[in-house]
Amino acid sequence: MLRKLSLALAVSCASNGMAWAAEAPLSTRTDLVSVYQEAVDNNADLAAARAQYGAQKEVVPQARAGLLPNLSAGADLNNTRTELDEPAMTATRSSTVYQATLSQPIFRADRWFQLQAAKSVNEQASLQLSATEQNLILQSAEAYFNVLRSQDNLASTKAEEAAFKRQLDQSNERFDVGLSDKTDVLQSQASYDTARANRIIAQRQVEDAFEALITLTNRQYNSIQGVVHTLPILPPAPNDAKAWVDTAARQNLNLLASNYAVDAAEDTLRQRKAGHAPTLDAIAQYRKGDNDGLGFTNPSPTGQRYGGDAEQRTIGLQLSIPIYSGGLTSSQVRESYSQLTQTEQQREGLRRQVVENTRNLHRAVNTDVEQVQARRQSIISNQSAVDATEIGYQVGTRNIVDVLDAQRQLYTSVRDYNNARYAYILDNLRLKQAAGTLSPEDLQALSRYLKPDYNPDKDFLPPDLAQAAAEQLRSRPAQ
Incomplete structure (x- = not known):
């Protein structure tokens, strides 16, 4: 007789019978804050940005020298x-x-305004460096959670492969005793082969995600700590888009840098006009x-x-x-007018983009909250659908294609759930970056929900869902 394959059983098969990679010792598992610190110390882009700022800040003493x-x-x-x-x-x-x-x-009026412009350029460069440092916080989180996302997706793909393998074995058993025809075996074989191919792709995606982490930090990692399923999934606080937009208008680092860019352009215009002065x-x-x-x-x-x-x-x-310089000074004034207009329009474009991004990310976080809850319930619903479809298959009201489709939808819902979890985490960080409030303390807060002994093959599902699936399996007699 055909025995049903629940989600809990598939997870067990994937973690025990199909473990392609050995687990790293707990002492070697890296946490989120450590990854960020390694990025701060070794990231090439940040080092280049610091060197660039070191060069740009020299414009102030150079401009001041003209007055000494x-x-x-x-x-x-x-x-x-x-x-x-x-x-x-x-x-x-x-x-x-x-x-x-x-x-x-x-x-020397021209040199005085040149000094004021240099000070604005220095402030702009300082804010741009701060924006780069803040962006590294997000980059570290994205690289870290992309590894976890790919590991969880691999784990669910391995569980799906195990489910289809068991389905194939059951189809062969039924065919051998004359309870089904060859079509059931071929359908099960096709589904298993597809799942196996997907597992190979998922394995490569894990390796690619680790490579991105290595590129960011210039360090090798064997394993990293995972996020527990008890991480609170809450709306943004305050849950008011206008409040977030107002904060972004005041604190977004790139927007603040653009304000100094306009100040520098205004002082440069004054410097050019002063070319007419004695x-x-x-x-x-x-x-x-x-x-x-x-x-x-x-x-x-x-x-x-x-x-x-x-x-x-x-x-x-x-x-x-100065009396006449061939029109050079007047031409430089017109040039500075155009550059000032350009800088002002760039600031306005950036302001609109910041407002749009902040509102979109605020909506995204609220959507992610609902998505996580919906995807969580979807796993339970799809598990029930798999059970019902298997019962129907046993009594002849459903065929093997229905069973395979139900199982495929179940594991798709598992991957959708994990993707929604990580999207929630990263969208929260992106919202804070847009508002200009993102800081290393946000990574510290997330680190409280990391699990040192996280095993993707066992922990890619919430424990209560796996337990519910197991209880559901035990509550139904073998058919």
């Missing part, structure tokens, strides 16, 4: 040979002059050298030159009034 004193020193060494035709004579003179020049800008510098110069080099003359009426060394000290103001 400038001191330079130098020396001139000359040898001059003069030849005259009439009267024929040749004269050679050598001169050595040492000099030092100190320049202090007094009025400039005033204080100049102090000291020169010492040969009289020939300095060009001193004797104050006597004969104009006889000194023959020894001489010193020269100069203090003064240097005023420069």
Whole structure:
């Protein structure tokens, strides 16, 4: 007689009789926070972002240098040979002059606005680095939970393969005793072969997910801790989309960075306009050298030159009034106007995108809450459908195709349930990132629901569902 295959029995077959990979010791299983710390220490993108910020923040001292004193020193060494035709004579003179020049800008409006723009660029770069660091939190969680998702999907696929294998064995038994025809065996064989192929793909997806984790952290992992099914599935707090949007408008890091980008563009425009303004510098110069080099003359009426060394000290103001530069300054002003408009529109586009993402993610989290509950109930309903279909098959009201389809839908509902669980976790983190509130403490909070001895082959289903399936199996006599 045909014996029914419940979900609990399939799980048992998958975890005991079909364990392709050995479980790693508990001491080697990595948790979520450890993965994040490894990413912080070893992630290449974050290291590049930090280096980029280190370069960008130098714009402030570079711009400030234009307003500070400038001191330079130098020396001139000359040898001059003069030849005259009439009267024929040749004269050679050598001169050595040492000099030092100190320049202090007094009025440089363009350089002042350049400094203000540099400060805004520095703040923008700092926020962009913070956004990259915050995004690494989400990347770590995505890579981590994608591994768990792929492991749970593999476990359910292995259980499905075990179910179809048992169904194939039962079909062969029925065929051998004349209770069914060859069609049942062929249908069962086809379903088993498909499940086996799906299991091979699922195994590769687990390996791919681990590779993504290795790329993120530059570390090898044998096994990671899984999420218990008692993780609270709750709506976002507060469950008000407008409140989340308002928070995002105030705290979204990319949006805050775009505000400083606009400030920098405005100051750059002021800098370009200041190109029309006069400039005033204080100049102090000291020169010492040969009289020939300095060009001193004797104050006597004969104009006889000194023959020894001489010193020269100069203090003064240097005023420069730009009159015409070929249209360069006016062109730069027009360019800055266009760049300011571009930056403002980019900020507005980003603001709209942040609002859209925040609202969508708020809806997504609420949908995920309902999805997890619905998918959980779907497993129970599909298990009941499998039992009813198998009974119908035994009494002749259903055929083998109905049984196989019911089992296929059961394991699809299992995968949908696990996918909904992980979607809920990640959408929560994405919502916090959109609002600008995502922090490592969110990973710490999730770590409280990690199970060090998590075994995907046994734990991909909630314990109460597996127990309910087992009780359901025991409550029905073998047919």
